Amino acid sequence: MERNRRLRVMVAKPGLDGHDRGARIIARAFRDAGFEVVYSGLHQTPEEIVHAAIQEDVDLIGLSSLAGAHSYLFPAVVEFLKERDAEDIQVIGGGIIPEEDITRLKAAGIREIFTPGSTLDDIVAWVRENVNPKE
Amino acid sequence: MPSTSELVEKVISGDVRSVARVIRDIDDGIPAVRDVLKALYPHTGKAYVIGITGAPGVGKSTLVDQMIGHLRADGKTVGVLAVDPTSPFSGGAILGDRVRMQRHSMDEGVFIRSLATRGHFGGLTQSTRSAIDVLDAMGKDIVIVETVGVGQDEVDVVRSAHTTVICVIPGMGDDIQAIKAGILEVGDIFLINKADREGSDKTLSDLRLMIDMDQKKYESGTWKPPILKAQAVFDQGVTELLEEIAKHADYLRSVYGDLRFRARKDKVREELAEMIKNRLVETVLRGITDTGEFEEAAEAIVRGDIDPYTASDDLVLPKISLPDPE
Ligand SMILES: Nc1nc2c(ncn2[C@@H]2O[C@H](COP(=O)(O)OP(=O)(O)OP(=O)(O)O)[C@@H](O)[C@H]2O)c(=O)[nH]1
Numbered sequence: 429m430e431r432n433r434r435l436r437v438m439v440a441k442p443g444l445d446g447h448d449r450g451a452r453i454i455a456r457a458f459r460d461a462g463f464e465v466v467y468s469g470l471h472q473t474p475e476e477i478v479h480a481a482i483q484e485d486v487d488l489i490g491l492s493s494l495a496g497a498h499s500y501l502f503p504a505v506v507e508f509l510k511e512r513d514a515e516d517i518q519v520i521g522g523g524i525i526p527e528e529d530i531t532r533l534k535a536a537g538i539r540e541i542f543t544p545g546s547t548l549d550d551i552v553a554w555v556r557e558n559v560n561p562k563e
Numbered sequence: 564m565p566s567t568s569e570l571v572e573k574v575i576s577g578d579v580r581s582v583a584r585v586i587r588d589i590d591d592g593i594p595a596v597r598d599v600l601k602a603l604y605p606h607t608g609k610a611y612v613i614g615i616t617g618a619p620g621v622g623k624s625t626l627v628d629q630m631i632g633h634l635r636a637d638g639k640t641v642g643v644l645a646v647d648p649t650s651p652f653s654g655g656a657i658l659g660d661r662v663r664m665q666r667h668s669m670d671e672g673v674f675i676r677s678l679a680t681r682g683h684f685g686g687l688t689q690s691t692r693s694a695i696d697v698l699d700a701m702g703k704d705i706v707i708v709e710t711v712g713v714g715q716d717e718v719d720v721v722r723s724a725h726t727t728v729i730c731v732i733p734g735m736g737d738d739i740q741a742i743k744a745g746i747l748e749v750g751d752i753f754l755i756n757k758a759d760r761e762g763s764d765k766t767l768s769d770l771r772l773m774i775d776m777d778q779k780k781y782e783s784g785t786w787k788p789p790i791l792k793a794q795a796v797f798d799q800g801v802t803e804l805l806e807e808i809a810k811h812a813d814y815l816r817s818v819y820g821d822l823r824f825r826a827r828k829d830k831v832r833e834e835l836a837e838m839i840k841n842r843l844v845e846t847v848l849r850g851i852t853d854t855g856e857f858e859e860a861a862e863a864i865v866r867g868d869i870d871p872y873t874a875s876d877d878l879v880l881p882k883i884s885l886p887d888p889e
């Protein structure tokens with residue numbers, strides 16, 4: 429009888445650094461929160477991430493990055509979304525990201541940045557608050 | 564929101580965003596999507612549908628990835644539905660099949676979509692069937708449906724395929740016995756993946772025996788499921804699999820004269836019965852839920868005021884003689 433849309437999120441890990449533990453942890457937290465999570469794996473280019481997100485018709489892309497590549501990879505995802513006319517898909521990022529970068533990333537269209545100080549509950553709560561399944 | 568006719572036009576022209584949107588509406592059980600599906604229907608019937616199923620981790624997604632590679636090299640366009648029937652009805656899911664197919668995500672000739680169990684009526688089988696129609700209408704030559712083998716759900720999901728490939732791995736032993744229940748009947752081709760591992764010959768002879776013993780189904784002149792070996796991760800045996808699928812397509816063509824899924828009365832009956840059931844349940848149950856009658860009846864049964872037999876008669880019988888409230 430439920431005909432409410434369920435939140436669909438893609439968790440992706442752009443860049444070349446080695447493991448995806450962080451991305452998997454966040455994917456599980458989103459699942460436990462009742463979201464439908466499309467996990468797209470390691471080593472993807474921003475353009476690949478955007479293509480996948482559009483095919484999957486997600487509401488949100490969660491990007492995870494460890495090795496400092498966020499400063500160009502995260503904004504590149506936002507740019508490609510714009511290019512493909514898919515700005516309704518929101519983007520958030522997480523990782524070890526210095527304070528000064530956060531302001532810049534937000535200015536570039538990343539909705540929120542989560543650093544190791546944020547708990548999984550914080551992230552889930554933010555998503556619940558700020559992202560609605562599209563109508 | 565684009566209008567229905569705009570959306571339909573865009574899907575037919577292959578617009579990825581619109582296709583993704585329609586599948587989302589199917590998935591979310593949005594009633595208005597029925598009109599889109601009705602309008603798309605005349606544009607369906609061209610795609611060849613391949614079902615890939617098997618226990619968790621046997622290498623289905625890896626195999627699908629390689630199949631896409633071969634089919635693309637052959638100039639075919641491909642749609643993939645990666646279906647996960649294991650997620651709970653209410654609650655989240657992690658859909659990870661895409662990971663293995665990443666290299667195709669930029670290819671305009673490939674459309675990959677993950678689907679999970681949803682709580683709405685019709686369930687996964689109906690949503691998968693409808694999503695196949697959408698990929699068909701957008702012009703994909705081949706639609707591959709991957710679903711993990713867990714029982715009845717998977718059997719139902721692959722029923723929509725022209726050719727169903729059952730994947731196993733060497734040394735499954737008892738698991739092979741478990742396949743027997745239900746799934747053996749739906750297998751058109753059996754594939755022993757991870758043949759680089761010990762025991763593939765034993766698995767092959769076990770399977771052969773099981774299939775041959777199933778006399779009733781495999782009379783002479785009918786399709787006898789071949790058993791193949793493969794190493795999906797090394798792209799071994801994938802060409803052979805595609806050749807067998809082509810042979811099976813030839814067989815279907817010779818038997819039914821037409822490859823359209825809806826040219827086969829057995830399939831049509833099955834689908835129509837399913838749709839009527841879903842439609843009835845959806846319409847009636849939604850109606851009595853919205854009015855609160857459902858809850859009232861439940862409480863009355865709990866109080867001991869009425870029995871469930873009478874209650875369900877009272878709720879349903881007056882409704883089914885009424886015109887569709889929608
Ligand atoms: N040794 C060996 N490993 C393989 C082969 N094919 C796939 N694998 C590995 O098996 C593991 C599971 O592969 P997947 O393709 O994800 O399997 P799956 O059946 O799609 O898994 P689920 O969707 O989770 O049920 C991966 O680590 C693959 O690399 C093969 O032929 N030989």
Ligand SMILES: [Mg+2]
Nearest residue numbers: 623624660709
């Ligand atoms: Mg898989």
